[in-house]
Structures are given as structure tokens and as C-alpha cells.
Amino acid sequence: MILHDFLPSGNGYKIRLLLTLLGKSFDLVEHDITKGETRTPEFLSRINANGKIPALEFDHGRVLVESNAILIHLAEGTPYLPTDVWERTEVMQWLFFEQYDHEPTIAVLRSWVGIKGMPEHADIFVPMKRAGAKKALDLMEKRLSGHNWLVGDALTIADISLYAYTHVAEEGDIDLSIYPGILAWLDRIAALPGYVPITWKP
Amino acid sequence: MILHDFLPSGNGYKIRLLLTLLGKSFDLVEHDITKGETRTPEFLSRINANGKIPALEFDHGRVLVESNAILIHLAEGTPYLPTDVWERTEVMQWLFFEQYDHEPTIAVLRSWVGIKGMPEHADIFVPMKRAGAKKALDLMEKRLSGHNWLVGDALTIADISLYAYTHVAEEGDIDLSIYPGILAWLDRIAALPGYVPITWKP
Numbered sequence: 001m002i003l004h005d006f007l008p009s010g011n012g013y014k015i016r017l018l019l020t021l022l023g024k025s026f027d028l029v030e031h032d033i034t035k036g037e038t039r040t041p042e043f044l045s046r047i048n049a050n051g052k053i054p055a056l057e058f059d060h061g062r063v064l065v066e067s068n069a070i071l072i073h074l075a076e077g078t079p080y081l082p083t084d085v086w087e088r089t090e091v092m093q094w095l096f097f098e099q100y101d102h103e104p105t106i107a108v109l110r111s112w113v114g115i116k117g118m119p120e121h122a123d124i125f126v127p128m129k130r131a132g133a134k135k136a137l138d139l140m141e142k143r144l145s146g147h148n149w150l151v152g153d154a155l156t157i158a159d160i161s162l163y164a165y166t167h168v169a170e171e172g173d174i175d176l177s178i179y180p181g182i183l184a185w186l187d188r189i190a191a192l193p194g195y196v197p198i199t200w201k202p
Numbered sequence: 203m204i205l206h207d208f209l210p211s212g213n214g215y216k217i218r219l220l221l222t223l224l225g226k227s228f229d230l231v232e233h234d235i236t237k238g239e240t241r242t243p244e245f246l247s248r249i250n251a252n253g254k255i256p257a258l259e260f261d262h263g264r265v266l267v268e269s270n271a272i273l274i275h276l277a278e279g280t281p282y283l284p285t286d287v288w289e290r291t292e293v294m295q296w297l298f299f300e301q302y303d304h305e306p307t308i309a310v311l312r313s314w315v316g317i318k319g320m321p322e323h324a325d326i327f328v329p330m331k332r333a334g335a336k337k338a339l340d341l342m343e344k345r346l347s348g349h350n351w352l353v354g355d356a357l358t359i360a361d362i363s364l365y366a367y368t369h370v371a372e373e374g375d376i377d378l379s380i381y382p383g384i385l386a387w388l389d390r391i392a393a394l395p396g397y398v399p400i401t402w403k404p
Contacts, residue, residue, distance in 0.1 A: 050299070050341055062288065066302075069294035076287070085278070086264065092271035097252070099302045100268075124323050139252055 001026040004047055004055040006033045008115055010107055010164035011067040012054040013198045018074055018160050020196045026056075028201050034116055068095040071157040080157050090151040094158035097139070105132035107165040109172030133174055137182065140166070144181035148188060155192065163189050168198065203228040206249055206257040206265075208235045210317055212309055212366035213269040214256040215400045220276055220362050222398045228258075230403050236318055270297040273359040282359050292353040296360035299341070307334035309367040311374030335376055339384065342368070346383035350390060357394065365391050370400065 003019070003026050005012035019026050031037040031053055039051045048055045048065045056064045056074075064070045072095070075081035082088055109129050112118050119125055140162065143150055150158040167186050169176055176183060189195065205221070205228050207214035221228050233239040233255055241253045250257045250267045258266045258276075266272045274297070277283035284290050311331050314320050321327055342364065345352055352360040369388050371378055378385060391397065 049344060050303070064291055064295070066295040066298040068298050069291055072294050073287070073291040085275070089266055089271055089275040092274050093266070093268040096268040096270050096298070096301055099298050100306075101252070104302075104306070121323075121326050124326060142251060 001059070002029055002057040003027070004029050004031055004043075004057065005053050006031055006038075007199065007201060009033070009053060010110075010168065010198070011052075011103070014067050014157075014161050014164045015054050015056060015070050015074070016198075016200070016202075017164070017196060018071055018080065018157065020200075021080070021160075021192065021194050022074065022078060023194070024074075026202060030201075068099060068157075068161055071095070071161055075157045079154065080160070082152060082156060084152075087152050087156075091156050091158045094150050095161055097136075098158075098161045101132065101139075102136040102162060103165060105129045105136055106169050106172060106174065109133060109174060110165065110168055111172075113173050114171040130174075133169070133172070137166075137169070137174070137176075137179055141179045141181045144179075144185045146181070148185070155189070159185070159189060164198075203261070204231055204259040205229070206231050206233055206240075206245075206259065207255050208233055208240075209401065209403060211235070211255060212312075212370065212400070213254075213305070216269050216359075216363050216366045217256050217258060217272050217276070218400075218402070218404075219366070219398060220273055220282065220359065222402075223282070223362075223394065223396050224276065224280060225396070226276075228404060232403075270301060270359075270363055273297070273363055277359045281356065282362070284354060284358060286354075289354050289358075293358050293360045296352050297363055299338075300360075300363045303334065303341075304338040304364060305367060307331045307338055308371050308374060308376065311335060311376060312367065312370055313374075315375050316373040332376075335371070335374070339368075339371070339376070339378075339381055343381045343383045346381075346387045348383070350387070357391070361387070361391060366400075 003015055005028055007030060031043065033053065038053055044051055047063055050065065052065065054067055054070065056070050064073055072081065081091060149155055150162065166182060205217055207230055209232060233245065235255065240255055246253055249265055252267065256269055256272065258272050266275055274283065283293060351357055352364065368384060
């Protein structure tokens with residue numbers, strides 16, 4: 001398998017972390033999104049018409065996109081995606097929450113503060129994103145203040161997905177110290193056997 | 203089952219349409235999101251801590267949230283969610299695309315133009331949302347110009363999910379006439395036996 005990715009990307013890191021926890025080997029091909037390398041005609045036609053990483057290319061040529069869809073694909077049949085129908089749906093709920101409420105605020109702030117630089121009209125956008133980020137983290141804290149994991153009593157791809165941008169939220173000047181449940185959960189994940197940091201590559 | 207919903211919501215309509223196609227009966231409880239009715243203490247504590255509709259309440263008290271997670275839950279074991287592992291993943295890809303690229307642009311424009319009214323700084327936000335909407339529709343057209351359905355050769359929840367806000371995109375002053383593949387697909391869905399319009403309620 002070839003993972004088309006950009007190392008600072010949390011969306012890419014979700015896949016790197018799950019593949020490593022599953023003990024699956026893969027190659028990494030890096031595409032610098034800050035230089036438009038996912039918007040070349042070749043990338044758009046062969047890898048992802050939506051011009052984004054991560055994309056997971058299989059030996060038979062098939063390419064999967066959308067980080068959370070890739071997580072579901074890889075986790076099916078493993079302990080990271082429960083078989084219980086209600087727990088599965090809870091996992092899905094968190095995955096859609098991640099793409100709608102969490103990534104567009106927390107990942108975007110990190111990108112502006114630490115990667116791409118501030119956008120035009122930052123005075124309008126940044127407070128709006130900070131309010132959204134707070135709402136998303138409040139909702140996670142509500143769960144994690146009373147539970148070790150987002151779903152059930154074991155790690156699932158819901159945790160992996162939400163870990164990716166939460167654990168680097170402070171790079172977007174988001175203060176996590178007011179969220180003890182989230183902080184303990186971050187430590188719990190970083191202590192997993194086989195854990196690799198976001199800077200790691202195969 | 204009780205569907206907590208707001209009739210103009212495309213996210214809610216996804217569930218209404220799938221339940222009807224599946225021949226499942228349900229009750230509808232309406233909550234006017236323009237009046238803050240999903241942000242009351244009672245709604246937040248009993249129905250959805252994230253303050254959103256749709257939410258599907260089962261007789262035993264369990265409540266499901268996130269429209270696309272509810273679609274997956276209801277479609278599992280039906281023809282609307284394929285058993286083939288690659289087709290399943292394609293469905294998931296479209297569902298995450300819907301929540302990340304499509305709903306935040308196309309549904310939001312419709313809400314501003316037709317439901318809630320323009321936001322502050324509309325001169326900045328609207329062109330940005332229009333560019334995002336065009337990108338999302340271009341990607342759908344790329345698939346639908348050569349295929350009847352988004353995944354495989356039959357209707358899936360990917361079609362139901364993306365139909366919801368696409369078929370009312372013109373309420374957000376989005377011109378669909380330049381997308382013949384999308385228009386033919388919209389007609390195909392509206393002609394399904396058991397189809398109900400967004401204004402229908404049980």
C-alpha cells in the first residue's frame with residue numbers, strides 16, 4: 001500500500017496511526033499541500049479528483065480517499081470498529097462530528113497559526129473558528145470526563161480520528177488545560193503499544 | 203420511532219426519505235431551529251448535546267444523531283448499503299464528502315438566501331461559499347455525467363444523502379442547469395416508487 005500524505009496533516013496521521021497499530025506496512029509518498037502538490041493534473045486524475053490527501057493506493061491500483069472512510073475500511077473486522085450495532089453507530093456519529101464540527105475549526109486554526117499563515121479577514125474568521133473549536137472540545141470533554149474512550153470501553157477509530165487534531169490543538173493556540181478529561185485521554189492514547197507520533201514516517 | 207426534525211432541513215429530509223423508502227413508520231416532532239428550539243436545556247440534555255436535528259429516538263429511549271450516521275444505521279442490511287467492501291467504502295467516501303464539502307457550502311447558501319437571511323460580512327462569506335459549492339457540484343457531475351448513481355449501479359444512501367441539499371440548491375441561487383448529469387440523477391430519484399418530497403411529513 002502507498003499512502004499519499006502530507007506529514008503535518010492530522011487527516012493523514014489518522015491513517016498512519018491506525019496502520020501502525022494494526023501492524024500493517026506501507027509506503028509514504030509525500031505531497032506538500034502548501035505548494036499545491038495535490039492539485040496537479042496528475043494528482044487530480046490518478047489519485048484524488050478532490051485534490052486532497054490522504055489517499056491510500058492499493059497494489060491493484062484502487063485508491064481510497066476521505067480519511068474517515070479509509071479508517072472504517074481498514075478497521076472493519078478489527079477491534080477498532082465494534083461489531084455491536086449501537087456501538088458502531090456511535091463510532092460513525094463521532095466520525096461525522098469530527099469532519100463537520102472538529103476538523104473545520106481545530107485543524108483550520110492550527111493550519112493558520114502554525115502552517116499556512118493567517119488568511120485574509122482573519123479578524124472575522126478567527127473568532128468564529130475559536131467559538132466552534134470550543135464547542136467541539138466541550139462536547140468531547142462531556143464524554144471524556146466520565147469515560148476512558150469515546151465509544152464503549154476500548155479504543156476505536158473514533159478515538160484515532162479525534163486524537164489526530166486534538167493532540168496538536170495547542171499549535172492553533174487552543175488551551176487544552178481546561179479539559180482534564182481530554183488531557184487524560186490524550187495520554188492514554190500516547191501510551192498505547194505501537195503508538196507513533198505525527199512526525200513519524202515509515 | 204420519533205424523528206426530531208425541522209421540516210426545511212435537508213439533513214432531516216435524508217432520514218424522512220430513507221425511512222419512507224424502507225416502508226418504516228415514524229412520528230415527527232418538529233423543532234424550529236430558527237427559534238433556538240434545539241438549544242433548550244431539555245433538548246440538549248435529552249436529545250442531542252450538540253443542539254442539532256435530526257435525532258432519531260427509539261422506543262427504548264436510545265437517540266441517534268448525525269444524519270449520515272443515522273442513514274448508515276438504518277440502511278445496514280438493506281440494498282441501500284452495499285455488502286461489497288469496496289462499494290461500501292465508496293458510499294462512506296461520499297457521505298464524508300457530503301458533510302465536509304457539500305453541506306457546509308450548498309446547504310448554508312440555501313439557509314442564508316431562503317431561510318435565515320444573510321449573515322454579517324456576507325460580502326466575504328458568500329463568494330467563498332459559492333466557490334466551494336461549485337467545486338462540490340463539479341465533483342458530483344464528474345461522476346454523474348457517466349453513471350446513473352453515485353456508487354455502483356443502484357441507489358444507495360450516498361445518493362439519498364447528497365440528493366437532500368442538491369435538489370434544493372436553487373433555493374440558494376445556485377444554477378444547476380449547467381450540470382446535466384446531476385439534473386438527470388435528481389429526476390431519477392424523484393421518480394422512485396415511494397419517493398416523498400422535502401415538504402412531506404408523516
